[in-house]
Each structure stands twice: as structure tokens, then as C-alpha cells.
Amino acid sequence: MSATDLKTDPAGPAGSTDSYSSIKQPTLSPAVRLGIFIGAVVVGFAVVLGLSSYNTLAVIIVAALVYMVVIYIASRIVEGQRHAVDRLVTGMVTTFFLLALVPLVSVAMTVISEGYKRIDGEFFTSSMRGVIGAGGGIMHALQGTLIITLITSLISIPIGIFAAIYLVEYGNGNRISRALTFFVDVMTGIPSIVAGLFAVALFASLTGDAGFQAGIVGSIALSVLMIPVVVRNTEEMLRLVPNELREASYALGVPKWLTISKVVLPTAIAGIATGVTLAIARVIGETAPLLITAGYIPGVNLNPFSGQMTTLPVFSYNQYMNRGIPPEAYVERAWSAALVLIVVVMILNVLARMISKYFAPKTGR
Amino acid sequence: MSKRIDVHDLDIYYGKFKAVQGVEMTIEPRSVTALIGPSGCGKSTFLRSLNRMHEVIPGAYCEGEVMVDGVNLYGKNVDPVGVRRKIGMVFQRPNPFPTMSIAENVLAGVKLNNQRIKKSDADELVEKSLRGANLWNEVKDRLDKPGSGLSGGQQQRLCIARTIAVKPDVVLMDEPCSALDPISTLAIEDLIEELKADYTIVIVTHNMQQAARVSDKTGFFNITGIGKPGQLVEYDATEKIFNNPNEKATEDYISGRFG
Structure with missing residues (x-):
């Protein structure tokens, strides 16, 4: 076959050139x-x-x-x-x-x-103590939210992560781990007010005071909501760690607990940290359980173990529902508190992204 | 440094399923032993039972004796973690730790065990192990870069360096070249030839030319049917197995009549 044959006869019968022109439309x-x-x-x-x-x-x-x-x-x-x-x-x-x-x-x-109307210096540096009508601020609520969320995290993150480690690394689908998975699933779905009532009942029986309200009660209520989220997320992240890495570590004569703490957790840490941050963002905006556990006071209270403690969502609720005179001042504070809360949650989300980027296993040459 | 392994009447199970039955084998020190056979015949399972990696899988266990230096690895009071420090393993797919740099990967056996090591000793160990794995010249300028940035063949040699850095007596290799190109395979085969001077090496391979090239003795595993346990059909000098095997099944497999 010569070169000219190849040129003139690329694909057989005459109609073939038409079929190629038809792909241009x-x-x-x-x-x-x-x-x-x-x-x-x-x-x-x-x-x-x-x-x-x-x-x-x-x-x-x-x-x-x-x-x-x-x-x-x-x-x-x-x-x-x-x-x-x-x-x-x-x-x-x-x-x-x-x-x-x-x-x-x-x-x-x-x-x-x-909400922008009350975003000013006074709003962040003063509480509501002695404020009637306009003025006042959210300092006490901001502090309350930070304290209660911090205690919640201190309780929930270790429990959640260790429970997930048990499920993935030690459970092997035995009866305890299946029960744990089931209860975590159930707990993910419980309404937040139930968590609040549980915490109130718990502290009522511990202290003998049926109306006991304090920051710690709120933290316990929020922990009930946060632990299952942390367990679920951490479990997913740990399951993503390839088994080959665990085997590689075992084959080097590394015991199981060191394999988990030095190979599995560092590999999964980006996902775990992101999940934890998002879990915090999830509970920081809870209102119902805090309303009945931590309550509301107009002034600053930094002691989570005694006395009521105001949080941002409860502050917003309180300002909106119990309006004084002039009512606009109260509504404005409610909106501004809501705006601050959204910004806090947004910062947490950005933080989660930064954490996952920072911790992610590095690639490249 | 290298040790003789005596396997006596070893049965290997996955839960109720008996995967390998009645293995009798003596693996000589400072030699390369190849294990060949069709898929699912229990070669890898047998290999993993030699350093107690088999029992990492839930429900898996062994019965029988694996004697190394007069100690039964499956005897009472034997710590599997201790066994694995003496008998290292290289896996089918290269698996460097993604969170660690090249140097950290080599030192993984030391660092992960929380052992303290002087900076100068560590540097020396990294260089010695990487030279031992024929990788030093390729990575010496980027020891602090992630191990996952290397090519597949380099990663596998990094895994070998990681294994020999803990100074084992025996190195087990589970199809170490099956994910690699011919040039990387050649590099690993040359490396096996060098490692033979210091270590006892057992290698599972699907590549019969490779078994013929690198090994001194060859074991042929086979199964009689699906669901039946795998057995060691024949175990002899590599030349004998490939030129004049005693068993018909071995000859059929080697000559490509099945499998």
C-alpha cells in the first residue's frame, strides 16, 4: 500500500467524510x-x-x-x-x-x-448590669459563651476521641462497640431541650436544689449534644486511615498504643480537628438547653460552678422576649448579639479550614 | 545477625476457615527463600505467620511451631511486638508514613518506639540504612521532604530501608515488586542479592523468573480446590524446583500449564 493510498482512503467508503463533518455543529x-x-x-x-x-x-x-x-x-x-x-x-x-x-x-x-447598629465599643466592653433602656452590652454573654463552650470542649473532645479510638481500633464489631455505635446514633438525634432537662435533673439530684443553675450545668447539657458528633466524625476519620500504615508500624515492632498515637492519629488529625471545630460551632449556638441550665443574669459571672451565667443565644432571646422601654434598644441588642454569634461561628469555620490545611499530610517533592 | 527458621506442622486459620495446613520447612540463614504458587494458596498468609502479623487480622490464629534460634514464636509468653522487631516485613504496596519526612520514615522504628537516639547516631543510621537500600544517592539532598513525594520504586526502597533500620534478623517480603516497573524491580532484586549477606530473606512472588533469579531455595504452595487449605507441595533448591521438580503439580505450574 503506497502513501497516496493512505491519504486518499482514510476510512473506507465515500460517506465517511460526511460523518466526520457532522461532528461540527x-x-x-x-x-x-x-x-x-x-x-x-x-x-x-x-x-x-x-x-x-x-x-x-x-x-x-x-x-x-x-x-x-x-x-x-x-x-x-x-x-x-x-x-x-x-x-x-x-x-x-x-x-x-x-x-x-x-x-x-x-x-x-x-x-x-x-445587627450593625449596636456594633460599637460599649457593646463589647459593658454588661447589662444596671442598664435600663438604651446602652449596655454583651461582655458578660460573650464571656459566658466562651467559658461554657470551653468547658464543654474539655469534656467532650477527650471522651469523643477516645470512644472513637475504641470503636475503630479495639472494638472489632464486638457487642460493646455495637451498643456504643447504636447509642451514639440515638444521641445524635435527641432534641437539645432533652439534653438540657437531663443536665438539670442530674444537678438537681446532686445538689438537692431543684432550681440549680450554673455554667457547668449548661456545659454538661452541651456535652451530651457534642460528644456523639465528635465520636461520629472521629470514627469516620480513623476509618479513612489505610490499614497498611497500621501494619507497616506493627511490622516495625511498634506496640498498638504507639501505633495509634504516633501513626493513626497524626495521619487523621486534620480531619479530626476540623470535625471538632465544626462540632464546637454546632453547640455554641444552642439556646434551649442553656435557657434552663445556665439561665440569665445581667452582670458578669466568671465562675461556672456557682450562679447563673448568660450566653450569647440566651442573651439574644432574653432581649427580644423581655423588652423594656424603649423596645427598639432591646431589639437592637438582640440582633447585634445574633450578628456577633454568627461571626463567632464563621471564625470557627474558617479556623477549621485552616487547621485541616495546616495538619494535612504534606505531599510534594 | 541472620537466623535459621524451623517451621513444624503449622496450620493457619482465619476464624473457622483453615487457610494453610501442615507446613514443614527449614529456612537457612543468609539465604533467599522464594515462595511461589497460584493466588489464594496461602503464600502470603504463611509469610505473615512468620512474624506474627497474621494475627493482626481479627479472628486469625495459628497452630504449630515456628522455631527461631530455639524459641517457638508461638510459645507461651512470647511477645508478638518483640517478634516483629526481630523479623521485619516489606509489603506489597509501598507504604511510607505520610506524615513523616524521608529521614523520619527511616527512623520510624526507633522514633515510634519512643527510643531516644543521639542526633549524630540518627544521621548515621539514616545514611547507613538508605545506603543499604540503594536509595542514599537519590534522596540525600531532600531527607526532610515527605516520603510520599518519591516514586513508587523509591518508596518501596524507602520501606526496605525503614525495615533494615531496626536491625532485624530476618526480612520478609510480600510481593515487593508487584507494584513496580521493571527498572525498579531490578533495583530491588539487586538489593535482595546484597541483603542476603546479612539477613535471612523470605520473599513471596508471582513472578517465577524473579524467584529463579534471586532465590536459593523455592517453596511451591498449592490448593487442591476452592475452600480447601493451601499446602506446601514441594520445597527444594531453586535449581531443582525449576529444572527437575519431584511433583507433577510443581512442574505444571512452573511450565505454565496452569495458574
């Missing part, structure tokens, strides 16, 4: 698609404003519907069935993504626009 240019998108948004605004007053959700829905119908028809004509379905589904998925964002963005906007 006309497409809707980005400009046309942008035009359809803008048109849909305009129609959305027009329809909504024509029928009633402005409403973001309604605009998104109408614009999305119009966009999907038009893009499907246009694409069907120009590009054919397959591309039309692709564009329709892409539009649908994007719409649902935007709809999922609506409540998130809306909450953030509301909290910021309502």
Missing part, C-alpha cells in the same frame, strides 16, 4: 445565550412588578421559567435535541442552586442590616 453563541438570559430577567421583573409589588423570589422563579422555555426552544432549533435537554437541565440545576441560596443570603443580609 452550529452552536448558540454566548452572546445569544446572554441575550436570552437578560431578556428572561427583564420579563421576570416586568411580570412581577405588573402583577404585584417587588419580590426577589418571584422574579427568580419567573425569570428562570422564561429562560428555560426560551433556551430549550432556541437550542432545539439550532443545536438539536441533545443539546437542548442539556441546556434545560443546566438551567434547572442552576435555578435550584439559586433558590437554595435565597434563605442563606436573606438571613445574612437581615442579621447584618439589623
